[in-house]
Amino acid sequence: MSEQLIDVVISKREDQADAVAVFELMAKDGNNLPAFDAGSHIDVHVTPDIVRQYSLSNDPDNSAVYRLGILNDPASRGGSVAIHKNFHTGAEIQISAPRNHFPLDLSAERTILVGGGIGITPMLTMAYTLRAAGKAFELHYCCRTRSSAGFLDELAAEFGDCVKLHFDDEGDGQRFDPQGAFAPVTADTHIYVCGPSGFMDWVISTAENAGFDKHNVHFEYFNADIDSSGKAFEVVAEQSGVSVMVGENQTIVEALEAAGIKVDVSCEQGVCGTCLCDVLEGTPDHKDKFLNEEEREDNDQIILCCSRAKSSKLVLDI
Ligand code: FES
Structure with missing residues (x-):
């Protein structure tokens, strides 16, 4: 599931307000960046271990540049603090192509x-x-x-x-x-x-x-206060043929990783959708902020970094 990353250069950093840094990114090879539309975000690879999602904030008509506004939030898990400390004009970083989970409906009056x-x-x-x-x-x-x-x-x-x-x-x-x-x-x-x-x-x-x-x-x-603890339940990873118990204070991701099954994660807060997985059997207990109400009601997908099970067992397509 690894995607092609884009090498970019921070062409400008401007510190605004009390704790907001505004970064402009340009492609390292000098070409335009992939086009994006309103509501799009990118993954920013902050360190080899930290990937964070940030919304683009510039006019989508200009894809020569991506612009990010990042709040320095010491209460968060370290991504924004590291960016404020280490990202300066001229630095080279890697980002994903834009994705959009927040599209604009231009038909509205x-x-x-x-x-x-x-x-x-x-x-x-x-x-x-x-x-x-x-x-x-x-x-x-x-x-x-x-x-x-x-x-x-x-x-x-x-x-x-x-x-x-x-x-x-x-x-x-x-x-x-x-x-x-x-x-x-x-x-x-x-x-x-x-x-x-x-x-x-x-x-x-x-x-x-x-x-x-x-x-x-x-x-x-872009963040969520989610209590992902709850009753223990069994998860069967169908493709891998592995069954694990997810403990009361453990996430599905943690339980699978303890059994040697690597799950791609990014935000680890149920907001970005990176760890979305198909459910083959059982009923999820959705705790994320990513799936919409209809998707939750379908119960055929689950966000693995925070959601749990209402049934005693979930069979997942992983
Ligand atoms: S890693 Fe972002 S929703 Fe699970």
């Missing part, structure tokens, strides 16, 4: 983009694409403080009044009120949200409780 903190990055690509298509949109950017918010100058210069800023410490009148922002509820309004998981849960549930169809509420989690 009205589009509402909501970025929480560094979740603004995919919203920028969407704003560029909507503007190029002549589509109406509004972009709500929510941050703790003005000084923590990256991309403010660009948002003002490029999108003007389409952007509404909301800061936690700047008084009641300007705080984000999703119910007010989303009204009226119409069938041709689409909402997109990206940001910290608690913020996203709030925005998504507000939209759904207001009456928006689930298919019109689009989201991409």
Whole structure:
């Protein structure tokens, strides 16, 4: 399952706001990078052992460059801290080709983009694409403080009044009120949200409780607070002919690896989809933030880094 990586050079690093570094990447061979569309992300190989996913944030019309905005988050598992410390202009790194699990539906009459903190990055690509298509949109950017918010100058210069800023410490009148922002509820309004998981849960549930169809509420989690512990169960790896018990505080990935079966992983938080696997028998207990509701209900796929089993046994196509 190993994919061809792309060698790139960091052509520019700009530190913005309190803890956001903006990186521009260009192909090492000088060619254009693969084209991408709004909502796409890439894998960044931070070290031989650390691969992280980051949304692209530049205008998709320009594939000479990929631009990333990365928050230095000491509370995360080390990827962003290593990037802030070690990635400088001129450094050569490897990335994947773009993938898109967060596509934009350009048929919508009205589009509402909501970025929480560094979740603004995919919203920028969407704003560029909507503007190029002549589509109406509004972009709500929510941050703790003005000084923590990256991309403010660009948002003002490029999108003007389409952007509404909301800061936690700047008084009641300007705080984000999703119910007010989303009204009226119409069938041709689409909402997109990206940001910290608690913020996203709030925005998504507000939209759904207001009456928006689930298919019109689009989201991409970049981290998740998932409790992946639970009752022990058996996993049979059909292709390998191996059966393992997954302990109460163990993930399926850990149990399989202990039995010598290597599973490709990346985020290890149930958000990127790298460890997706077909289920041949049994009922998964989905704990990830990657599969949508319909895919969960089908119960024929499972995210191995965090999900568990409702049945006593799962047979997997691995
Ligand atoms: S490794 Fe990302 S979802 Fe499992």
